[in-house]
Amino acid sequence: MLRLFCFGGLGVTVEDVFLIDPDPERGGRERGVRVELRLLPPQPWRGSVNASQPVVADRAVWRADLLETAAGGPGTRDRMHFHPGMIANEPGRRVFVPELTEDPMGWLEGQLIDAVALLEAAGVENPETYRDSADTLREGLAEVVATVSTVLDGVRAGELARTPVHPGPQI
Incomplete structure (x- = not known):
C-alpha cells in the first residue's frame, strides 16, 4: 500500500515493498519500506471553491529503502x-551508511528534517522555493517517521509486503 503525506509542494511516500532482484549474483528477495521525497507540482484550480482539487505526486528526488533480505529474516x-x-525518477547507486543500519528511524528523521538540503543534493532547480513546504514537512515529521516504523513492523510480522512488486501498471 502506498501512503502519501502532502506538505505544500513536497510529498513523502511510504510504501511496503517486496522486491526480487533479477540478478541472482546481487540479490534475492528483499522486503521492507520505501520512503521517497517527491515534488508536488501545483495543479490548475478546478470547479467551485468546494471542489476537490487534484494532487500529483510526481518527480521522486530522494529515496530511502529500509530493506532486509528475506533469507536473513526480520530485523537483520x-x-x-x-x-x-x-534522475527521471530512476534511482542511482545504492548508498549504505552505518548510521542507517544502526538507527533507521533516527537516520530517516535526520535526513528529512532538512528537505531543502536533499533537494539541493538531488540537483532540483531553485530548491529554496520549497522552503515553506520543507518547514511544514519538518512540523509533520514525527507522524511520517511513526508511519514508517509501523509499516516496517508490519513487514517484519509478515502482514505487509507479501507480494513481489512487478513492473508495469498495477490496478
Missing part, C-alpha cells in the same frame, strides 16, 4: 540503503 537490516539523488 542487511539491505538498508538510500539514493541521494534520482
Whole structure:
C-alpha cells in the first residue's frame, strides 16, 4: 500500500515493498519500506471553491529503502540503503551508511528534517522555493517517521509486503 503525506509542494511516500532482484549474483528477495521525497507540482484550480482539487505526486528526488533480505529474516537490516539523488525518477547507486543500519528511524528523521538540503543534493532547480513546504514537512515529521516504523513492523510480522512488486501498471 502506498501512503502519501502532502506538505505544500513536497510529498513523502511510504510504501511496503517486496522486491526480487533479477540478478541472482546481487540479490534475492528483499522486503521492507520505501520512503521517497517527491515534488508536488501545483495543479490548475478546478470547479467551485468546494471542489476537490487534484494532487500529483510526481518527480521522486530522494529515496530511502529500509530493506532486509528475506533469507536473513526480520530485523537483520542487511539491505538498508538510500539514493541521494534520482534522475527521471530512476534511482542511482545504492548508498549504505552505518548510521542507517544502526538507527533507521533516527537516520530517516535526520535526513528529512532538512528537505531543502536533499533537494539541493538531488540537483532540483531553485530548491529554496520549497522552503515553506520543507518547514511544514519538518512540523509533520514525527507522524511520517511513526508511519514508517509501523509499516516496517508490519513487514517484519509478515502482514505487509507479501507480494513481489512487478513492473508495469498495477490496478
